[in-house]
Each structure stands twice: as C-alpha cells, then as structure tokens.
Amino acid sequence: MTHIHLAIRFSKTPTPEDYITAITSSEHPLLSEFKGKQGTFLSNATLDEYVKAELLHDDFTLTKDSKRHLLSLSSGERRTLLFNHLLKGNPQFLVLVNPFDSLDIENVAKLKARLTLLSKDIPTIQFFSRTDEIMPYVTSHLKLGEDIYIIQPISEYFAQEQNTPTFGFNNPLPKPISEPKHTLPSKLIDLKKVNVSYNDKSILNNITWSITQGEFWELKGANGTGKSTLVTMMIGDNPKAYGQDVNLFGKKRGSGETVWDIKRNIGYFTPSMMHLFKGQHSALNMVISGLKDSIGLYITPTDLEVNLAKQWLELIGLNTITNTNYYYLSETNKRLILICRAMIKHPPLLILDEPTVGLDDKGARVFINLVQKIAKESKTAILYVSHKTEQELKPTFIFQLERTEAGSIGNIITPSS
C-alpha cells in the first residue's frame, strides 16, 4: 500500500499539535489515513521533555543503555536515541518537526535513509522550515487557508516557491557613531596549540587559529567535533582556556582580564538567546539597546542614537514599525533586529552561531544577504558557525574541524569564489 506523506510549513500558530488534532479528526478524503489514529512526534520539543525528565526526575528512559546524560551527547546522538525509542511504540503515523535541525551531513544522511524505509510502512507528516529539507517521498503539501485545508501535489508547491522574490538591502550599512578606536591588535583571536578534553576524552587537538580584523570565517565540523567548545573559549565562557596559549583581543586568557573585557568586543547571536528578550520593548529600543549592552532600553537615548537606530531599521525595511513591540514581530524580523542590535556599535568581531536554524527559506535568504552586506561594508570580522550549507554565504575562509582518535584537528580552507 502506498501511504500519503504530507509536508506542512512549520509555524508557531497554528502549532504542529494544532494541525495534528485537526488532521486526525478531519473528514477530508485525502486525510483518511490519519483519521482517529495515534502519531508520535520526532521534535526538539519532545527531546526537551526527556531532557527535563532526566534533570528533574532522574528519568533515564533514553539514556539507560548509553550511560551518559542526554545533555552531554551531541545533537546527532540525542536525535538517534529519541527516534529509536519512539519507534518502539509502533506509532500509526510519524510527525517530524524540522527533523534535520542542528544535524551534520552524515547524521542527516543516516536519518533520511531511515525515514525513507519507514515511509513505506506508515504515513508521515513533515513540518518544515526549509523547502530543500522536504523528503523526496512526500506526496502532498498542506496549508491552512481561510478555515479550510488546502492540499496540493508537492510539485505544485515547489513551482510556486521558485517564484518568491527576496527582499534586497538598498541602503548602505549605517556607520558607527564614532570610528572604533584601534587599540586592538590585528589578530583579534589568536589560539596556538589549544587542547581540550572532557573526562579524559580528547575533544580538540592542537588547534592553531587566528582571526584577523575584518576577516570573514565560517566554522564547520560534524556534530560533537568541538565547535561550541571553541566558540565558548573565544567569548570567555570556557575555563578550559586558562593555562593555554589563548589570546583574545590582545590579552592572554587568565592575565587578569574580565569576561566583560572580552565580551565588549563581540556582537553575538544564536537563536537560543531569543528567549532572553521577552520584555515589552519596541523594535527601535531593541536596536538602541545594543549601544548600551542591555537587554531592552532603560535610559533615555540621545537624538543621535535614535537616528542611528532608525537608519538600521530602514536598512532592513522595518522603519514603519519602529514602535511595534519586538515580541510580536515575525521570527525573521526579530533576528534581523538582533543583528542590527549586535552591529550598531560595529564591534570588532561578530559571532553568529547556527543563526538560520528555525528560519524559513525566505527568512534565511534575507538573513544571509544581511551577513554578506556586513562582511562587505564594515570592518567587523565575522565568525559564522553552522551545519547547514547556505548557498549565498561566501566566507573568505573556512575553519574545518575533522575528528580524529586524538580529538579534532583544524584545517583551513579557502573556498574558490
């Protein structure tokens, strides 16, 4: 029997759960395979529940065989354990919510192979943000129109998507209020023969890497090769940097500098920090707060600061919503604003950690275009960390972590443009 396999664009409202409730009670003939059936969710939310159960109730359902805590495992390992566990329950259909987020190429390939096999046995519903992640076996696209479901062949959906225009950035990048004082050395980050191990297991092996002012780097590597470990060393958050040849912005780590001495040189964005910004702040104030290094704005800004923030909002096409509450903006607009917030001071270094995870195609394209513009028009060095190959991203150098028995080694690649 051939099953129906649906793709649905991921959204926060209606949530995947809302969709599933509606689909399993729908009378639509194309959805009859789901009627009254029980599905199971492969999603980050499900994984979070198991992490919570481990931390709060010592419930080691997923990790009882691996003898390690879920949080100490790489994203790939966690996802595999969850998948194996869910399948033991013989679900009647499978719900996949952005199943490839944060997985490296090898783990994506493994999961795709398993899903393809499984699709022969049970129907699936895949919630996706990126069109190129829709599984080839998917037959139909479903979206919510006004009070009705619109189900179309997936080929029709792909054809529509190809014709979606992308927002372009026409204005030049706003300049900083004052030119940055160049008391910094040309090598902002300078690591020599850095080694890190956890519980006697070597993670980083003799890493030598420097990031010079204005350079554009991408940091790549499979799950668990030590990308986050390296980034936390650079932002002053990893005590493993002490006693090693780690120089950050001209100061050897452990020479009496504070974490703030390091952080004030860095603009940082990763999607997981978005939960920090829950207060009632306008879009404009969010951007201005980047000048004050605060979350939200608590002191009256000068006219110069307000004007500068408006220029940034104009750049990203949001000058009409300066007073709108940041909290209610779309995911893409929130991220663009956080980049403006990080960049308004033109920091020496901008670190973007998996920044497009959770964005849809259009949002990711706009985001990458903005990163490219910053690389071209500012003196800020960029470090972009990601698994996902973004076609439009054109770093000057790639630092590739390669796993070996003795920990990951680093190779520098210069992509041919």
Ligand SMILES: Nc1ncnc2c1ncn2[C@@H]1O[C@H](COP(=O)(O)OP(=O)(O)OP(=O)(O)O)[C@@H](O)[C@H]1O
């Ligand atoms: N505090 C810690 N204690 C024990 N092990 C750790 C700790 N932090 C990281 N590790 C281990 O170090 C290895 C590298 O982890 P890290 O998070 O740096 O990798 P990554 O390349 O960022 O992985 P991913 O792509 O999955 O996010 C992993 O095997 C991880 O389990």
